[in-house]
Every structure is written in C-alpha cells, then in structure tokens.
Amino acid sequence: MKTLSRLATVAVVKAAMMFTTTAAAQTATTAVQQPAPVQREIIVSLADHKLALVENGEIKKIYSVAVGKPSTPSPEGTFTIARRVKNPTYHHDGKTVLPGPGNPVGTRWMGLSKTGYGIHGTNEPKSIGKSASHGCIRMAKADLEEFYELVSVGDTVRLVGQRDEETAHLFGPDEVTAPAVQPTQTANTDAVPAAPAANDPAPTIPAASLGTR
Numbered sequence: 001m002k003t004l005s006r007l008a009t010v011a012v013v014k015a016a017m018m019f020t021t022t023a024a025a026q027t028a029t030t031a032v033q034q035p036a037p038v039q040r041e042i043i044v045s046l047a048d049h050k051l052a053l054v055e056n057g058e059i060k061k062i063y064s065v066a067v068g069k070p071s072t073p074s075p076e077g078t079f080t081i082a083r084r085v086k087n088p089t090y091h092h093d094g095k096t097v098l099p100g101p102g103n104p105v106g107t108r109w110m111g112l113s114k115t116g117y118g119i120h121g122t123n124e125p126k127s128i129g130k131s132a133s134h135g136c137i138r139m140a141k142a143d144l145e146e147f148y149e150l151v152s153v154g155d156t157v158r159l160v161g162q163r164d165e166e167t168a169h170l171f172g173p174d175e176v177t178a179p180a181v182q183p184t185q186t187a188n189t190d191a192v193p194a195a196p197a198a199n200d201p202a203p204t205i206p207a208a209s210l211g212t213r
Helices: 002-032 142-151 164-171
Strands: 039-046 050-055 058-069 077-086 090-092 096-098 108-114 116-119 131-133 137-139 156-158
Touching: 039 164, 050 142, 050 164, 058 142, 058 164, 116 142, 116 156, 131 137, 137 142
Parallel strands: 039 156, 058 131, 116 137
Antiparallel strands: 039 050, 050 058, 058 137, 077 108, 077 156, 090 096, 108 116
8 A cells, every 4th residue: 555655656756747847848938939039110210311120229120211402301309200101102193003114212111200201212312312303302222112011000210410529439530411401391292001901901092192203
C-alpha cells in the first residue's frame, strides 16, 4: 500500500510540474506575440523639401519630396494619416485618368486629417525636391510605394515650415536651403480621393480637384 501511495504522489508531482511548465511556455509565447507598439512620426521640412520617417525616436528613412509652391503652400502643423489608397482613379472636369503612368497622383494616396491634403505620387517626377505642388506632398514612385508600406492610418505627420534644431538634426546642417515662402494659404487644389474605407484599392478623386499639374 505504501508503494502505491508513493507512486500516486510521484504521479501528482509530475502532473503538477508538467502543468506549470506548459503554463509558463504559454505565457512566454503570449509575451512574444505582443511586441511593444511602434511610435511612428513623419516629419516634412518644407524648407528642405525632405520627409523623414522616425520610429521610436530613430530615423528610419529620409526622402526627397515636392511641397506646395508659394501661391498654394503646404499647411504647417501636426496631422495624422487618415486613409491609405492604392492605385487611385483621378477625375477632373469630366476627364478620368485610370491608374497608370499618366495619373497625376501616382500609384498611392495617403490622405491627411486636414481635408484636401495628402502624400501622393506624381506624373511630373522632375518636380521632386522643389516647391511645386498645390499644397500636397509629392514623392517619387519608388519612394512612394516603399513609404506606403512602412506607415499606417493614425500615424502622426508634422509639416514644418521653417528650419529649426530638429530639422537640422534630421536633414543635416549642410542641406540648408532658403526658407519656403508661406503666404496666406489658399484652397488646396491637389487631387483628393473621395472618402473610401482605409486601403480601398480604387477610390474616386472628386472633380473639384486639379491634381498636381
């Protein structure tokens, strides 16, 4: 009887050890599956014609961009990405431009929380690095498509008008350019997709917009 009692005790101890080990493994797995959230910020220097992608305080990418020209300046301030759209269809004055090389907003649209403004492509690649848009931020095709995959709806976007210590740190003191002239803002005329759900593959851009010409 004593032998049976000992065997039963050993079995109970082993079962308890197995349960504890399994629970610990499950806890560890759960911990691995829940990484810390990424703090992402997109900073655009209108004076430098540059865009920086910053994650958890570290610079991940820097791109050359086109910003608003003096007569139609880009807005300054802090916004968020409100929606992301692949291959938008462009409409203006009864004309429709399907996705393709001639589309004025390129292959991607990231609309900002400020209505009428966004980050998008262009059918005028020579405008990149200049003050040339109707207020939106333009990117070269390859940069745009890479950047699109690195950001999400809700990410913070800051458009900075004048160079400061932060932009000098991000883009380097050797890249100082003349401050972008920012007169009284007029209505933005860049192409703006209608309000589809996030990641809608084929939105419509309203006829009221002029695009990036």
